[in-house]
Amino acid sequence: MGQRLNRCLDVPVALPPLRRRLLLIFIMFFLWLYMFYSCAGSCAGLATRGSPGPSRTVPPLPQLLPPVPGEPGEESSLEEQRAAPDSASPISSFFNGSGTKRLPQAIIIGVKKGGTRALLEFLRVHPDVRAVGAEPHFFDRNYERGLAWYR
Numbered sequence: 001m002g003q004r005l006n007r008c009l010d011v012p013v014a015l016p017p018l019r020r021r022l023l024l025i026f027i028m029f030f031l032w033l034y035m036f037y038s039c040a041g042s043c044a045g046l047a048t049r050g051s052p053g054p055s056r057t058v059p060p061l062p063q064l065l066p067p068v069p070g071e072p073g074e075e076s077s078l079e080e081q082r083a084a085p086d087s088a089s090p091i092s093s094f095f096n097g098s099g100t101k102r103l104p105q106a107i108i109i110g111v112k113k114g115g116t117r118a119l120l121e122f123l124r125v126h127p128d129v130r131a132v133g134a135e136p137h138f139f140d141r142n143y144e145r146g147l148a149w150y151r
């Protein structure tokens with residue numbers, strides 16, 4: 001029994017150097033693939049970041065703006081979106097960009113020093129809210145660039 005185990009363990013060592021190298025590359029590729037998939041999954045799940053556990057229930061946000069005509073998913077409510085969160089996998093939305101290129105469902109408008117940043121930060125705490133990092137200034141500085149830029 002012990003000899004048979006030793007023979008089994010000896011197999012990879014007995015491989016020629018080239019095959020051993022190929023085996024190593026193969027294993028490293030799968031590890032890289034696994035890490036990439038995990039990363040893509042966690043990036044796509046940023047919207048649920050901050051939820052401490054299953055015991056915490058978060059009240060649904062009201063729909064702040066009416067659906068934009070012509071936007072995909074115009075008829076679907078937030079509840080429907082929650083029931084079927086992402087039809088595409090995190091990887092496919094990562095590659096085709098569909099996970100990020102959507103118009104906002106809510107816009108914060110305010111004068112300078114009106115506390116808009118504080119409001120954004122408070123809203124960002126909610127796990128269902130995904131907010132931009134920096135203020136995009138679409139309406140006052142970048143309007144000419146069009147909706148394609150805004151997405």
Ligand SMILES: Nc1ncnc2c1ncn2[C@@H]1O[C@H](COP(=O)(O)OS(=O)(=O)O)[C@@H](OP(=O)(O)O)[C@H]1O
Binds near residue numbers: 110111112113115117
């Ligand atoms: N709840 C509440 N009550 C009173 N004051 C508040 C509140 N939230 C934010 N602030 C103050 O608002 C200032 C920042 O506003 P903005 O985020 O709109 O600033 S900015 O124009 O976008 O730079 C900033 O003021 P200053 O510290 O004087 O710059 C914040 O302290």
